[in-house]
Amino acid sequence: MASFLFSAITSSHVILIILLLCSSFLTNSLAAKHGYSSTHRHHHRPHNSSPFPNPKLHQAYIALQAWKKVIYSDPNNFTTNWVGPSVCNYRGIYCAPPPYDHKIQVVSGIDLNNADIAGFLPDELGLLSDLALIHLNSNRFCGIVPQTLSNLTLLYELDLSNNRFVGPFPNVVLSLPMLNYLDIRFNEFEGPLPPELFNKKLDAIFVNNNRFTSMIPQNFGSNNSASVLVIANNKFGGCLPPSVANLANSIEELLLINTSISGCLPPEVGYLYKLRVLDVSLNKLVGPIPYSIAGLAHLELLNLAHNMMSGIVPEGVCLLPNLSNFTFSYNFFCEEEGICNNLTSKGIAYDDRWNCFPEKPFQRSNKVCEPVLEHPVECFEQHCSNGGSEAAAPMLSPSIAPAY
Numbered sequence: 001m002a003s004f005l006f007s008a009i010t011s012s013h014v015i016l017i018i019l020l021l022c023s024s025f026l027t028n029s030l031a032a033k034h035g036y037s038s039t040h041r042h043h044h045r046p047h048n049s050s051p052f053p054n055p056k057l058h059q060a061y062i063a064l065q066a067w068k069k070v071i072y073s074d075p076n077n078f079t080t081n082w083v084g085p086s087v088c089n090y091r092g093i094y095c096a097p098p099p100y101d102h103k104i105q106v107v108s109g110i111d112l113n114n115a116d117i118a119g120f121l122p123d124e125l126g127l128l129s130d131l132a133l134i135h136l137n138s139n140r141f142c143g144i145v146p147q148t149l150s151n152l153t154l155l156y157e158l159d160l161s162n163n164r165f166v167g168p169f170p171n172v173v174l175s176l177p178m179l180n181y182l183d184i185r186f187n188e189f190e191g192p193l194p195p196e197l198f199n200k201k202l203d204a205i206f207v208n209n210n211r212f213t214s215m216i217p218q219n220f221g222s223n224n225s226a227s228v229l230v231i232a233n234n235k236f237g238g239c240l241p242p243s244v245a246n247l248a249n250s251i252e253e254l255l256l257i258n259t260s261i262s263g264c265l266p267p268e269v270g271y272l273y274k275l276r277v278l279d280v281s282l283n284k285l286v287g288p289i290p291y292s293i294a295g296l297a298h299l300e301l302l303n304l305a306h307n308m309m310s311g312i313v314p315e316g317v318c319l320l321p322n323l324s325n326f327t328f329s330y331n332f333f334c335e336e337e338g339i340c341n342n343l344t345s346k347g348i349a350y351d352d353r354w355n356c357f358p359e360k361p362f363q364r365s366n367k368v369c370e371p372v373l374e375h376p377v378e379c380f381e382q383h384c385s386n387g388g389s390e391a392a393a394p395m396l397s398p399s400i401a402p403a404y
Contacts, residue, residue, distance in 0.1 A: 054105075057107070058085075060093075060107040060128055063122075063124040064087055064090060064093065067119075067124065070122050071119035072118055073117065073118035073119070073140065074115070074116075076115060078091055092110060092111050095108060096108040096109075098154075099154070108130055109135075113136070113137040113159075116140065119141060123146045123147075126146065126151040129152060129154070132157070133155070134160075138161070140163065140164055141163040145160065145172060146172070147172050149172045149173075150172050153176070155178060158176070158181065161183045161206065162186045166190075169191060169192070174194065179202065180201075180203050182204065182205050185208045185230070186210075187209075187210055189207075189212060190211035192213065193214070198222045200223060202225065203227055205223070207234070208230045210234055212234040213235050213236065213237075214236065215237055216240065218243060219241075221245060222243060222246055224248075228251075229251060229255070231255070231259055234259055235259070237260045237262065238261060240269070244266065244268055244272070251272050252298075253276060255279045258281070258283065263286065264285065264287035265285050266290070267292045270290055276322075277300065277301045279302075280304060281304065281305040282306045284308060285307040285308065286307070286309060288310065288312065289312075291316060293314075293316075294316025297322065299323055300323060300325065301326075302317070302326050303325075304327065304331065305330050305351065306331075307331055308372075309333065310331065310376060313336045313352075315340055318343060323348055326343060326349070326350045328351070329351040329352060331354075332364070332369060333357065
């Protein structure tokens with residue numbers, strides 16, 4: 001399972017072999033697609049003095065040399081040995097047999113994580129049609145993701161995170177039939193997220209810390225296979241759609257931090273029975289905590305801080321068997337039910353500051369709390385379809401400076 005704290009993969013060649021072996025069941029169909037057959041293999045021996053064992057490695061050479069020409073800073077000399085025809089010996093380049101012909105070697109993986117390389121991605125990368133994974137985390141690649149990546153029909157993992165890519169969401173990833181892991185966080189992508197993204201069967205989606213805007217698509221939960229979904233630190237707005245319930249059989253980590261979502265937290269969140277991490281902090285959510293969250297038996301971390309939520313902190317949530325961290329500060333809650341008033345006794349790390357709890361320190365003043373508490377938000381009377389009406393919010397910002 002992928003994780004929000006997923007670290008960069010360093011043993012790419014090992015993972016590659018596993019991926020390629022696991023995909024061997026595709027041999028017949030892929031052989032047909034790539035124009036290979038057992039007869040074809042035996043009669044495709046080179047008749048000249050080509051330095052390349054097969055045409056695939058020749059194409060890889062062309063692609064990698066084109067890439068090297070548009071790398072304008074390589075302070076760690078990562079690509080210094082990208083010279084000559086032995087592309088499988090290039091640093092960061094991994095070769096393995098493809099699923100359609102186990103007797104040849106092709107370039108199946110690229111791992112340039114943490115290389116601090118600056119440059120572009122050339123169109124020629126589309127020649128590397130046998131790639132199973134691309135890891136370019138923590139470099140200074142910039143520009144637009146080339147459309148020629150649509151040729152990478154075997155690509156399983158794509159990590160472009162921590163770079164300087166720009167432009168709209170790279171729609172080319174939507175055409176990759178084998179893609180399972182997508183990480184484009186910490187770039188400069190902008191505009192809306194395409195609804196088609198949430199129709200793909202991806203295990204992990206990281207699009208956080210970009211410049212995405214517009215509303216969260218209504219089919220947000222249509223991908224019913226994702227275990228990790230992180231869209232934090234973008235400016236989406238609108239409500240969290242009830243379609244999030246469709247993630248119930250897969251989702252374990254859902255992070256919507258600082259996405260400008262508003263309205264009430266939908267009760268469908270409580271259907272996500274595998275959920276371990278739920279973080280909706282730094283938004284504009286209003287209304288009470290859905291009691292359905294009390295059914296999330298695997299939940300370990302719940303962060304509701306810096307919103308405009310109100311009402312009671314229900315004891316059912318505080319009694320969750322695996323809960324270890326519960327943050328609900330900077331809201332307008334007025335009562336902690338039962339054991340919620342003494343979470344320390346359960347060994348739960350918590351933060352309940354700057355709410356409206358009487359007799360507790362570091363709370364908002366009565367002057368600030370009374371207008372909100374006198375007009376509670378009734379979520380069942382509100383209908384929030386993105387682009388439609390939303391639950392009325394308190395007259396205060398969630399990050400308002402606390403008053404004594």
